[in-house]
Amino acid sequence: xxxxxxxxxxxxxxxxxxxxxxxxxxxxxxxxxxxxxxxxxxxxxxxxxxxxxxxxxxxxxxxxxxxxxxxxxxxxxxxxxxxxxxxxxxxxxxxxxxxxxxxxxxxx
Numbered sequence: 001x002x003x004x005x006x007x008x009x010x011x012x013x014x015x016x017x018x019x020x021x022x023x024x025x026x027x028x029x030x031x032x033x034x035x036x037x038x039x040x041x042x043x044x045x046x047x048x049x050x051x052x053x054x055x056x057x058x059x060x061x062x063x064x065x066x067x068x069x070x071x072x073x074x075x076x077x078x079x080x081x082x083x084x085x086x087x088x089x090x091x092x093x094x095x096x097x098x099x100x101x102x103x104x105x106x107x108x
Contacts, residue, residue, distance in 0.1 A: 001036055009047040011036055012062040 001014040015036060019029040030040065037043055045062030060068060090096060 001032075008037060008043050008045040009062045012045040013047070013065075016065070 001011050001018065006014070012033070015029065015032050018024070019032070024032075033040060037045070041063045046059055047062045047065070048057055048059050050057050
């Protein structure tokens with residue numbers, strides 16, 4: 001985060017990652033962000049990333065990452081609960097086996 005050749009987006013990411021890994025409090029993280037980048041949200045912190053689904057490249061302002069990540073997590077969770085998974089279904093050609101009470105006894 002202190003290297004002079006890094007762009008602002010990388011500096012912001014490095015501050016955020018360091019703060020999470022070191023258990024730094026929010027006020028201390030904000031202090032470091034001000035020291036390294038100046039006024040919060042005062043400089044552009046462009047970041048580029050590739051969307052894994054379709055391979056397109058996107059560009060975002062690093063200051064928006066917390067909101068983008070919150071939206072991403074919410075969407076992933078909604079997808080998980082909306083997709084029905086049949087754990088007990090029987091595939092074609094598969095035979096069923098009945099479970100007897102004696103099969104459930106300990107130490108049979």
